Amino acid sequence: EVQLVESGGGLVQPGGSLRLSCTVSGFNFNSYWMHWVRQGPETGLVWVSRIGSDGGSTVYADSVKGRFTVSRDNAKNTLFLQMDSLRVEDTAVYYCARVSGWYSPFDHWGQGILVTVSS
């Protein structure tokens, strides 16, 4: 069974940092591109970032470029999202999601983890 489990969320002050993890099982992690998607209380679903299967190719939404860094450890079946210079508007539930390759939808999602940025 394919499983994706996020961790590392919580409450952080504006300007702070947080690192999210997504640990996967049930599939060959190093063969899949992975994404982060967030869902804020007022913003709906918003795509955040993508990383290629070997970690060598990354893409970011303009709203997080330069502040967030996506990475992966294929030996540990884990995806990461390093979030720096956090803003109130980054408050959201963050999901990791799997795609099967080029021009593929998100076929499996984690359960989501809440990040709250507030003073």
Add this chain to the structure above:
Amino acid sequence: DIQMTQSPSSLSASIGDRVTITCRASQAIKSWLAWYQQKPGKAPKSLIYSASNLQSGVPSRFSGSGSGTDFTLTISSLQPEDFATYYCQQYNSYPYTFGQGTKLEIK
């Protein structure tokens, strides 16, 4: 960025009804469109990919159509478990973008 516009934003319907949700892209996306179902407190679930292909395990009462800029999701006979929020999403180009959602409620 490609804007995805869904209509309606909310919809009330009864068990057994046929319902259709539309999604319009601000520019052509070929058939690179997915539909997701989301229930409160849960992650989205993939229903349809490439505009008209059903994900494995999804009931056949769900169907999708369209290409280019105009797409539809149809549920042929609503079941109690279908009351949820539905999102379309384009994956033609980055940034991937979602529609604002259609909340399907029981009448």
